Structure formats: C-alpha cells, structure tokens
Amino acid sequence: MLEARGSVRSLPTYRPPLGGREGLRLDFNENTVGCSPRVLARLREMTAEEIARYPDRESIEALVANHFGIKPDELLLTNGVDEAIHLLCETFLEPADEALVVVPTFAMYEISAAATGARVIAIPAGADFRFPASDLLSQVTPHTRLIAIANPNNPTGTVAEPATLLEIASRVPQAVILLDEAYFEFYGKTLLREWRSLPNLFVARTFSKAYGLAALRIGVLTGNAEHISMVSRVSSPYNVNGVALACLPTALTDKDYVRQYVDQIRQGREQLQRVLGNLGIRYWPSYANFVLASLGSLNNAFIRSMRARGILVRDRSSDYGCKGCVRITLGTAEQTTLLLPALREALAEIEAKEVTAK
Numbered sequence: 001m002l003e004a005r006g007s008v009r010s011l012p013t014y015r016p017p018l019g020g021r022e023g024l025r026l027d028f029n030e031n032t033v034g035c036s037p038r039v040l041a042r043l044r045e046m047t048a049e050e051i052a053r054y055p056d057r058e059s060i061e062a063l064v065a066n067h068f069g070i071k072p073d074e075l076l077l078t079n080g081v082d083e084a085i086h087l088l089c090e091t092f093l094e095p096a097d098e099a100l101v102v103v104p105t106f107a108m109y110e111i112s113a114a115a116t117g118a119r120v121i122a123i124p125a126g127a128d129f130r131f132p133a134s135d136l137l138s139q140v141t142p143h144t145r146l147i148a149i150a151n152p153n154n155p156t157g158t159v160a161e162p163a164t165l166l167e168i169a170s171r172v173p174q175a176v177i178l179l180d181e182a183y184f185e186f187y188g189k190t191l192l193r194e195w196r197s198l199p200n201l202f203v204a205r206t207f208s209k210a211y212g213l214a215a216l217r218i219g220v221l222t223g224n225a226e227h228i229s230m231v232s233r234v235s236s237p238y239n240v241n242g243v244a245l246a247c248l249p250t251a252l253t254d255k256d257y258v259r260q261y262v263d264q265i266r267q268g269r270e271q272l273q274r275v276l277g278n279l280g281i282r283y284w285p286s287y288a289n290f291v292l293a294s295l296g297s298l299n300n301a302f303i304r305s306m307r308a309r310g311i312l313v314r315d316r317s318s319d320y321g322c323k324g325c326v327r328i329t330l331g332t333a334e335q336t337t338l339l340l341p342a343l344r345e346a347l348a349e350i351e352a353k354e355v356t357a358k
C-alpha cells in the first residue's frame with residue numbers, strides 16, 4: 001500500500017482559517033487596502049500572449065538585484081518566502097540534521113524542516129518573548145544545519161538585535177542561518193548583504209505584506225552566490241508565475257505607495273499600543289504591522305465581539321506561550337480610527353456581561 005514518508009505522516013497540519021473573511025481583515029498581517037494602483041493597471045494590461053508564455057524569472061531578478069543593491073546571482077525569486085524556506089530545507093537538510101527554531105514563531109520553518117526528516121528543536125523565547133540567544137547557542141551541536149529566525153517575529157512582533165544575529169551566524173558556520181525579514185518595511189533594520197562576510201547567512205524578504213501582493217505569491221531569497229546557485233538547482237525554473245513577475249517591477253517603482261502605507265502602519269501601531277496600555281491590557285511592543293495582546297479568559301469573547309463589529313482579528317492561543325492572546329494587524333489611518341473605538345466597545349461589552357453574570 002502506498003504511504004507517504006514517515007517524516008511527512010508525522011507533520012502537523014497548518015491550515016490557516018481563511019474561510020469566511022468578510023469584514024476588515026486585521027487577521028493575516030496582509031496589506032489591508034491592496035497593492036499600488038499602478039500594479040493593478042499593469043495587471044489589467046496583461047495580454048493573452050504574456051499569459052501563454054513560460055515566465056522568464058531571470059530578467060526580473062536582475063531588476064530586483066538592482067533594487068536591493070546586490071548582484072543578480074545573489075538572489076532567487078521564490079513563490080513567497082514560504083517557498084524560500086522550503087527550498088533552503090531541501091537544499092541543505094539531511095534526515096540526521098537538526099533545525100533550531102525559537103518559539104513561538106512562523107509555522108512553516110518547522111513544517112519544511114521536519115518534512116526532510118531532520119529533527120526540529122524548539123527553543124522557547126525568554127520572558128516577554130525576548131530572543132533567547134544563549135539558550136539557542138547552547139542547543140547547537142555538530143548536527144545543527146538550520147537556524148530559522150523571523151525578525152521581526154510573527155506572532156510576537158519582537159526583534160533580535162543585529163549584533164546578536166551576526167554572532168549566531170559566525171558561531172555556527174556549518175548551519176544555514178535563515179533570517180526571515182518578511183516584516184522588514186515596518187522595522188527598518190536589515191542584515192541584507194551581511195552574507196558577504198558570513199556566507200552561511202540568508203536573508204528572505206516578501207512582497208506579500210507592505211507591497212500588498214500576497215495573492216501573487218512572490219518573495220526573494222538573498223545570500224552568497226554559490227549557495228544561491230545550489231538552492232536554485234532545487235527550484236523549478238518557473239517557480240514564480242508570470243503575472244507576479246510582470247507586476248513586480250511596477251510594484252518596486254511605486255516607492256511612495258509603500259512609504260505612505262508603512263507610515264500609517266507605524267502611527268497606527270503607536271496608537272493601538274497606547275490604547276491597550278491605557279486599558280491595562282498586556283501587549284508586547286511590536287516592530288511589525290501587528291500587535292500581540294493578552295486578553296486571557298476574555299480572548300474568545302473579544303474575537304467574537306470584534307467580528308460582530310465587522311473586524312477580524314486572529315486568535316493565537318494555540319501558539320507556544322500565547323494562551324489567551326490575540327494578534328491584531330494594523331491597517332491605514334482610517335482603518336485604525338475604526339479599530340480603536342470598536343476595541344474599546346467590545347471590551348466594555350464583555351466586561352459589562354461579566355459583571356451581570358456575577
């Protein structure tokens with residue numbers, strides 16, 4: 001009888017709750033208003049002939065390299081950062097290897113690493129989700145082949161200092177250090193190009209968040225040219241679809257669009273954190289386009305009450321150390337002015353019900 005490999009049979013399933021998402025989408029860390037209008041215009045101009053052709057990734061990679069100030073052979077365009085993670089695992093991990101992840105974090109590191117048969121070791125974040133650099137280094141063995149770090153991290157929004165990350169990369173030269181900068185635009189610090197002195201370091205970026213292209217599925221893996229050429233051997237030459245490749249150059253030119261969106265997110269983040277603080281709700285200061293807050297036993301009622309007000313937020317209770325936590329994505333200034341009163345009303349309503357029930 002046909003059976004999937006043992007490492008696949010024992011994988012956890014990762015099925016984000018994508019159904020029934022009507023309302024203000026503050027649940028998936030997406031851009032909440034969509035991509036630049038110029039990208040939409042480019043999409044509408046696409047011809048049948050362009051769609052009939054196999055996509056040419058390399059010509060667009062040259063443009064993206066220029067955008068990042070690196071050489072074309074130092075990057076690979078991928079089907080989102082998700083695929084970059086998958087390709088790195090397929091290229092470097094053997095079943096006897098170990099992969100280290102700091103939890104809570106983005107689920108795909110564990111899934112892609114475990115699928116290869118490698119052993120995934122989860123290192124709990126420190127108090128207040130601080131990056132546990134010394135605990136992580138204490139788990140390094142000669143078998144450590146991957147250390148995956150989201151910076152800023154999802155779902156906490158917290159960051160590790162650049163010097164700490166560089167130290168890890170230099171102390172574990174036999175391992176891929178994947179620095180996932182999916183939320184870079186909302187933070188501003190990067191280790192891009194540091195792989196020129198630390199060749200085991202890779203930096204991944206996505207166009208799914210600030211650029212609003214999540215449905216097109218496009219991201220980029222950057223790193224040492226020799227290592228990138230190994231990763232591209234594993235990749236299909238057509239891993240990124242032609243619609244995404246056609247739109248990306250336009251997305252990169254509309255710098256003002258991304259800048260004005262990111263400015264609104266940063267302001268909204270400050271406002272939301274201030275309101276949570278004033279209401280006495282615990283939250284973790286965030287460097288991304290979302291804030292994680294702890295509502296404890298009120299969490300489910302809060303999520304339901306927000307949904308009833310037309311606002312979707314994401315339950316993160318099942319993530320390590322996140323019991324009773326909700327993750328709230330920020331949107332535009334206008335959307336933040338809808339979010340804040342709704343949040344106050346939802347909490348007041350729940351608390352009033354609690355008092356009546358007592």
Ligand SMILES: Cc1ncc(COP(=O)(O)O)c(C=O)c1O
Nearest residue numbers: 080081082150154182206208219
């Ligand atoms: C840390 C992190 N990396 C990667 C991704 C996925 O990025 P992409 O859409 O480029 O696959 C996400 C999405 O939520 C994320 O939070």
